[in-house]
Amino acid sequence: MSKPQVTILVAVWNxxxxxxxxxxxxxxxxxxxIQVVCVDDASTDESLAVLRHYADLDERIQVVALPKNQGQAHARNVALRQAKGEFxxxxxxxxxxxxxxxxQAVCVFRAHPSTDSVLFxxxxxxxxxxxxxFSMKPFDVLRGDEAFVLSLTWKIHGVYMVRATIHERYPYDESARAFSDDNTTRLHYLASREVRTCQGTYYYRQRQTSVSHQFNLRRFDYLVANQSMKRQLVALRVADDVLNLYENHRWLNVVDMYMLWFKHRTSLSTFAQRRALALIRDSWRSMEGQRIKPSLRRKVGYMPCKGHWxxxxxxxxxxxxxxxxxGRL
Incomplete structure (x- = not known):
């Protein structure tokens, strides 16, 4: 197969x-x-058999089978190491x-050589x-830092194509089993000179069995991923206003996750209740209180109470x- 224009990473589990x-x-x-790299993350159903059947049908499809389940981010990184595409x-x-x-996405890249990320x-x-x-204010072009800021609160989505050189520099964040891929998207946008959109449609299936639609201990991975994003922003020495924006977003997440714990904790095991609360406490401790807006710091339910768990x-x-x-909860 000749060098592909695009590599598509497909992480598979059940x-x-x-x-x-x-x-x-x-x-x-x-x-x-194109090159399609499918990584089966130790599925327990017939996923691997289906993948191998399609690999036999189409030489552009490659299959890697992992011996144990390690999560979507890890599976995507395994696929990324096989990527040969320009995008x-x-x-x-x-x-x-x-x-x-x-x-559609590649046409945008070809028409605009300074574009590094294209949203579907x-x-x-x-x-x-x-x-x-997806409800998103239309735009023609954004600077990478503008797209990054908008992605902090998901005013733009994270379903996109990116230059391989950027993806190689920022592989998937494996700090958490769920939600940490959001961090990678934000870093890709930050590293982009320009970010644009295309008319190519991605169909994003909504399933009640997905992590984001269930309440279990895995939901609290969101806080772990948030802390990882904060560490990476500090390491990148982003501007104070960007760090302040993210820290306020992260603080709202801490309060929201406490609300989920308060509301649904009885559906968790005793161990899971304690572990979830410990994750909330870790995030609460890591907050830089001076970065939180005064209007939030003074609001009942949102006061950090630093040093007094x-x-x-x-x-x-x-x-x-x-x-x-x-009746509001």
Whole structure:
């Protein structure tokens, strides 16, 4: 196979029912010179058999089987090490792309040589009768730092294609089993000279069994990923205003995760309750209180109470108890 224009990373875990639609959408791409690297993350269903069947059908599809499950970020990094394309994107194994999706993105890169990241047109797919477009203010072009700031609070999404040179510099963040891939997206945008959009459509399947739709201990990986992002921003010496913005976003996440713990903790085991609370406490301790906006620092339920964990817990328990009484929780 000649050098591909695009490498698509497909991390797979127990999605045998969806893989045919995913892989057929890649085989139908109007851009033919592609490389598809599928990494099976120790699936317990028929996913690996499906992958090997498609590898036999199409020489552009490569399959790597991992001996033990290590999470999506790790699986994508294994795939990334096999990438030969000028551009790289991911396709989740339960999602699919419109036939011209990859070609649309590459056309934007070719038309604008200073562009380093291109966002796909993204549709949240619930069922045949419900498909919601990601709500994003239209833009022609953003500087990388502008896109980075918008991605901190997801005013733009993270479904995109990026130059391989940037992806190699910033592989997937493996600090958490879930949610840490968000950090990688933000760093790719920050490293980009220009960020644009294209009309190639990515269909993002919404499943109730996904991590983001369940309440379990894994949900609290979000806080671990947030701390990793903070460390990376500090290491990159980003401007204070950017760090302040992220620290405020991170603080809101700490309070939100405490709310989830307060509301659903009885559905967790005793061990999981304690572990989740410990993760919240770790994030609370790591906050730089002086970066939090005064309006938040003075707001009941959002006061950091730095150095006084029991006081913070007392505040949160009282705040969310009152909200529950008022029917607002």
């Amino acid at each position: 999605t045998a029912a969806y893989l045919p639609q995913c892989l057929e959408s890649l085989r139908r791409q109007t851009l033919r010179d 790289v994107c991911f396709l989740d194994s339960d999602d699919w792309m419109a036939d011209d999706c990859l070609e 047109h993204t549709l949240y797919y619930y069922n045949e009768s419900r498909q919601d477009e 029991r006081l913070f817990m007392l505040q949160e328990n009282g705040y969310f108890f009152l909200r529950k009484l008022m």
